[in-house]
Amino acid sequence: xxxxxxxxxxxxxxxxxxxxxxxxxxxxxxxxxxxxxxxxxxxxxxxxxxxxxxxxxxxxxxxxxxxxxxxxxxxxxxxxxxxxxxxxxxxxxxxxxxxxxxxxxxxxxxxxxxxxxxxxxxxxxxxxxxxxxxxxxxxxxxxxxxxxxxxxxxxxxxxx
Amino acid sequence: xxxxxxxxxxxxxxxxxxxxxxxxxxxxxxxxxxxxxxxxxxxxxxxxxxxxxxxxxxxxxxxxxxxxxxxxxxxxxxxxxxxxxxxxxxxxxxxxxxxxxxxxxxxxxxxxxxxxxxxxxxxxxxxxxxxxxxxxxxxxxxxxxxxxxxxxxxxxxxxxxxxxxxxxxxxxxxxxxxxxxxxxxxxxxxxxxxxxxxxxxxxxxxxxxxxxxxxxxxxxxxxxxxxxxxxxxxxxxxxxxxxxxxxxxxxxxxxxxxxxxxxxxxxxxxxxxxxxxxxxxxxxxxxxxxxxx
Ligand SMILES: Cc1cc2nc3c(=O)[nH]c(=O)nc-3n(C[C@H](O)[C@H](O)[C@H](O)COP(=O)(O)OP(=O)(O)OC[C@H]3O[C@@H](n4cnc5c(N)ncnc54)[C@H](O)[C@@H]3O)c2cc1C
Ligand code: FES
Ligand code: FES
Numbered sequence: 047x048x049x050x051x052x053x054x055x056x057x058x059x060x061x062x063x064x065x066x067x068x069x070x071x072x073x074x075x076x077x078x079x080x081x082x083x084x085x086x087x088x089x090x091x092x093x094x095x096x097x098x099x100x101x102x103x104x105x106x107x108x109x110x111x112x113x114x115x116x117x118x119x120x121x122x123x124x125x126x127x128x129x130x131x132x133x134x135x136x137x138x139x140x141x142x143x144x145x146x147x148x149x150x151x152x153x154x155x156x157x158x159x160x161x162x163x164x165x166x167x168x169x170x171x172x173x174x175x176x177x178x179x180x181x182x183x184x185x186x187x188x189x190x191x192x193x194x195x196x197x198x199x200x201x202x203x204x205x206x
Numbered sequence: 207x208x209x210x211x212x213x214x215x216x217x218x219x220x221x222x223x224x225x226x227x228x229x230x231x232x233x234x235x236x237x238x239x240x241x242x243x244x245x246x247x248x249x250x251x252x253x254x255x256x257x258x259x260x261x262x263x264x265x266x267x268x269x270x271x272x273x274x275x276x277x278x279x280x281x282x283x284x285x286x287x288x289x290x291x292x293x294x295x296x297x298x299x300x301x302x303x304x305x306x307x308x309x310x311x312x313x314x315x316x317x318x319x320x321x322x323x324x325x326x327x328x329x330x331x332x333x334x335x336x337x338x339x340x341x342x343x344x345x346x347x348x349x350x351x352x353x354x355x356x357x358x359x360x361x362x363x364x365x366x367x368x369x370x371x372x373x374x375x376x377x378x379x380x381x382x383x384x385x386x387x388x389x390x391x392x393x394x395x396x397x398x399x400x401x402x403x404x405x406x407x408x409x410x411x412x413x414x415x416x417x418x419x420x421x422x423x424x425x426x427x428x429x430x431x432x433x434x435x436x437x438x439x440x441x442x443x444x445x446x447x448x449x450x451x452x453x454x455x456x457x458x459x460x461x462x463x464x465x466x467x468x469x470x471x472x473x474x475x476x477x478x479x480x481x482x483x484x485x486x487x488x489x490x491x492x493x494x495x496x497x498x499x
Contacts, residue, residue: 050214067214067258070249089207090246094312103286103315108207109245110316111238113214114260160311178398179310 054115056081057125065112072096074112075122083124085149087181094180097153098122104160106179123152126159134197134204135159144193146184153180158194166202170195209248212236216260220267220346223373226259228348232370235259239282242309242317243325267320267375270294276380277301281320281373289314297381300339300388300408304331307390310398320374323359326366326429328465329400333360334424335390337432338406341379347372362428383418385410387494389486392425393478395469401425402470403478407486409440411494416440421483423457426464426475433457436483445491454484 049064056079065074072089075081075098087093089108096107099121126133135158138144145151154177161168161176168176173194174187182190217223227235236255238244239262247253261267267282270291277297279288288294288305295302308314308322308331322332323343336343336356343354348371359366368374382388392404401424408420419437424430436453443449458480466472 066211068209068211068248070209070245073208086207089249091242091309091313094310097312100315104311105316106312108249109241111214111241111245111258111260113216114241114262116216157311175397176311178396179312 050113052112052116054117055119057120057122063112067111067113069112070108071098071110071112071115071120072107074115075107075120078112081122081124083152084122085152087149087153092181093150093153094157094177095150095153097156097180099156099160102160102163104157121156123155126155133159134200135162135194138193138197138200139190142189142193142196144185144189150180150182150184154182154190158197161194162198162201166198166205168195168198207249210251210254212248212255213257214260215257216263218263218265220264220373220375223259223261223264224346224348224371226257227371227373230257237261237324237373239321239324240284240317242313243321243327261373272297273378276378279319279377279379281318281323281375281377283319285309285314285317285319285322286311288319298339298379300382300390300406301335301379304335304390304406307331307392307401308398313398319377323377324366324368324374326360326364327400328363328427328429329402329404329425330430331390331392331401331404331424334404334406334422334430336360336377336379337430338408338420338422339380339382341377343374344376344378345369345372346375351375353378357432360429382408383410385494385497386418387411387490387492387497389489389493391482391486391489393482403475403482405479405482405486407483407490409487409490409494411445411491414444416443416445416491421453421457421487423461423479423483426461426479428463428465433460433483435460440487445487447488450484450487453487454480457483 085095087095098107234256238260268280341356388408390406392401403425406422410418421433421436436456464472464475
């Protein structure tokens with residue numbers, strides 16, 4: 047069986063790759079494109095570590111075939127910083143110590159970015175509900191929620 | 207977590223998809239919609255099809271529109287499409303509320319309305335709401351189009367009356383009649399998890415008398431079921447806490463073969479069904495009164 051040729055945009059760059067029909071987008075990101083920022087926790091949609099944006103919508107890249115990415119726009123955690131300048135969410139995750147082992151962090155960052163894109167001023171409750179699809183075994187979530195709220199405030203300030 | 211090898215086809219039209227189904231052994235082909243139930247099964251190799259037939263490129267299967275007396279929801283419309291739909295919000299707040307109870311943003315962004323119906327998980331919200339509302343499921347197959355009543359569509363655990371070779375194309379959701387009070391409540395470990403047990407109640411008040419009752423329990427047994435014995439206790443009566451309790455007891459007693467698993471024992475589910483029946487009836491009456499009915 048010959049490999050499938052897929053054309054996409056990933057983190058702002060046009061990307062083409064070859065994949066097997068049965069490979070998930072997560073596996074292609076990590077094993078073919080070597081974009082290992084996106085993590086695998088479960089492969090069943092439960093942990094959110096593999097979260098990416100697909101045409102602006104938050105999805106689990108473990109529950110999507112790479113073949114389905116044809117013609118789509120994918121954004122991962124690797125496109126969030128501009129050069130050395132961290133995204134406000136990344137900066138506040140550091141400042142608030144919103145991570146320990148870090149395996150959940152890329153998923154939380156991408157999920158939080160999707161939230162702030164549609165709701166720049168979320169309540170704590172809205173942040174908690176939105177991030178319910180992302181699991182963290184280390185932090186107890188409080189610091190993550192605080193970091194997201196702080197980043198949101200900073201980003202609103204920058205807009206004003 | 208890697209699927210076993212399969213081939214993949216993503217035709218742009220329904221006719222092409224139906225042709226692919228008819229040309230292949232139906233046991234070897236799996237239909238892919240949002241993948242939020244199927245992909246975990248593929249990743250764990252609990253499903254090993256030869257061919258995966260992706261419907262998500264078929265535009266004619268998406269979209270949400272009004273049709274006489276209800277909503278026509280394309281089988282491939284996602285839960286996110288429903289959440290974002292002003293039409294659903296206005297016409298069917300029960301269907302909207304049940305949507306937000308499903309999974310997390312990641313899951314709702316991809317998972318489809320049709321996929322939840324065909325998956326027929328006994329603890330899923332959509333099949334329960336479809337049974338309560340008397341939804342119709344439209345399928346296309348080699349023999350043409352078929353319209354199936356929700357109550358005849360859901361058979362048992364993960365099993366529907368869809369034939370191999372058929373594709374679910376549309377879900378028709380009737381509007382709530384004016385003055386309808388409704389409620390959907392569930393007990394889950396966390397918001398977004400599948401229900402351990404859930405209940406849907408619908409009714410109208412005519413001069414203070416309960417009419418058009420629907421009581422549906424889900425998550426408690428092999429499929430979402432209406433409980434006509436509880437409905438009959440209330441029909442034609444003035445609502446009262448004593449009657450709600452009686453209806454709850456009737457539901458608890460009549461529950462056949464309740465599920466017994468790691469999440470909850472059969473007896474616990476029986477009791478939850480009773481409690482949720484009382485709570486949903488109470489809320490439905492409050493809403494009916496609030497609507498001036
Ligand atoms: C972490 C997590 C939490 C979840 N929580 C909930 C929850 O709380 N409540 C809930 O109800 N669900 C929940 N789900 C399941 C989710 O709602 C799925 O999206 C849904 O069950 C299936 O829809 P899908 O579009 O993803 O279908 P798929 O996974 O693509 O398909 C499911 C099945 O239906 C068949 N199928 C799909 N569409 C058609 C069609 N048009 N015609 C014929 N056959 C078809 C497929 O062949 C497959 O057998 C959860 C899933 C995850 C991963
Ligand atoms: S790896 Fe995708 S949700 Fe856990
Ligand atoms: S920091 Fe370890 S899982 Fe979240």
